[in-house]
Amino acid sequence: GAVVSQHPSWVICKSGTSVKIECRSLDFQATTMFWYRQFPKQSLMLMATSNEGSKATYEQGVEKDKFLINHASLTLSTLTVTSAHPEDSSFYICSARGTGGAGQPQHFGDGTRLSIL
Amino acid sequence: QKEVEQNSGPLSVPEGAIASLNCTYSDRGSQSFFWYRQYSGKSPELIMSIYSNGDKEDGRFTAQLNKASQYVSLLIRDSQPSDSATYLCAVNRGSNYKLTFGKGTLLTVNP
Numbered sequence: 001g002a003v004v005s006q007h008p009s010w011v012i013c014k015s016g017t018s019v020k021i022e023c024r025s026l027d028f029q030a031t032t033m034f035w036y037r038q039f040p041k042q043s044l045m046l047m048a049t050s051n052e053g054s055k056a057t058y059e060q061g062v063e064k065d066k067f068l069i070n071h072a073s074l075t076l077s078t079l080t081v082t083s084a085h086p087e088d089s090s091f092y093i094c095s096a097r098g099t100g101g102a103g104q105p106q107h108f109g110d111g112t113r114l115s116i117l
Numbered sequence: 118q119k120e121v122e123q124n125s126g127p128l129s130v131p132e133g134a135i136a137s138l139n140c141t142y143s144d145r146g147s148q149s150f151f152w153y154r155q156y157s158g159k160s161p162e163l164i165m166s167i168y169s170n171g172d173k174e175d176g177r178f179t180a181q182l183n184k185a186s187q188y189v190s191l192l193i194r195d196s197q198p199s200d201s202a203t204y205l206c207a208v209n210r211g212s213n214y215k216l217t218f219g220k221g222t223l224l225t226v227n228p
Contacts, residue, residue, distance in 0.1 A: 032214055034182075043205065044161070045219040049213070093160045102148045102209045103168050106216055111160040 001027050004096050006109025011075060014117050015086060021079045023094030028075040028081045030096035035067070037090045044093065050077050084116045123219035131227050132153050135191040136221050140206030141188065143181065149209040150182055150189045153223065156202045164204070165191060198228040 003026040011019050023033055032051050036044040048069050050056040056069035066088075068080040077096075081088055090111050095106035122141050130136045138145045138152075149168050153161035167180040167189065179192040189208075195198055203221040210217060 034215070043216050046215060049215060097214060102214065103166065104214070105149075105151050105163050105166050106207075106214075107163060108153075109162040 002098070002107040004094065004107045004109040005081050006094050007114055008112060009110060010113045010115075012115045012117065015083065016083055017026075017116075018113060019081045019084055021076045021092055021094070021114075023079070023096065023109050024100075025075045025096045025107075027096045028041045030077070031074065031099055032097050033071055033077040034095045034097075035062075035069060035077075035079050036093045036095065038093060038111075039090055047079075062113075081114065082113070089114055089116045120217050121206055121219040122180060123204075123206050125220055126223040127225050128222055129225045129227060130196050130198060132198060132228075134196050136200065136226070137194045137222055138191040138193075138204050138224065140219055141187055142189070142202050142206075142208045142217075144208070144210050145156075145184075145187065145212050146162045147184075147187075147208045149223075150180070151207040151209070151216065152178075152191045153205040154200075154202045155205055158172060161205055167208060171172075193224075196224075197228045198226045199224050210214075 005024045023086045035047045048056045050071035058064045071077040093111040095108045096106045149222045152164045155161045167178040167182045174178045177194045182192045206219040207216040
């Protein structure tokens with residue numbers, strides 16, 4: 001159980017393109033989803049927290065107009081990187097947690113490797 | 118002081134040995150603790166969760182928590198080469214359900 005699907009797994013596109021990444025919880029309802037990015041040999045950096053039906057909460061330093069997050073249902077959240085530039089190239093990973101208290105773990109998708117040329 | 122600290126390693130152990138991974142955290146209000154394994158180029162995978170002081174065992178893995186010392190550890194018995202990965206300690210500090218991750222310890226199990 002607790003499977004999170006993330007698509008696409010790899011994106012290569014030109015500078016200025018907008019890229020949408022989908023994150024789906026396949027066998028549970030995800031009241032909260034999280035978006036992370038990870039640079040090589042560094043730890044996960046939380047970008048934003050999204051709750052179903054409400055606006056995402058962004059971490060300090062993350063541009064909300066650059067990284068658009070939509071959490072329209074209990075099983076789907078999307079991250080759109082708008083007007084992507086080479087410095088946005090990174091490994092983007094979503095996670096999801098179900099209902100319950102603080103003890104509920106986050107389950108991660110397989111990640112999306114984004115390369116902007 | 119960093120919120121969640123781990124020895125970055127690399128930690129190298131021979132196959133069949135016990136690997137011991139350690140993590141300290143700064144916020145005494147932390148409630149839940151998780152160990153994730155991350156293979157190179159892959160996303161994290163949940164290994165263990167622990168909430169109460171003491172030991173919790175799951176197969177070859179044992180998580181240990183000492184809230185008074187603000188210390189959590191992961192023991193891997195009978196280490197296998199397939200256990201070679203980066204192990205991330207994560208701490209949940211409260212009702213917003215966000216996790217704070219350590220930088221991870223790279224474990225190498227030598228055949």
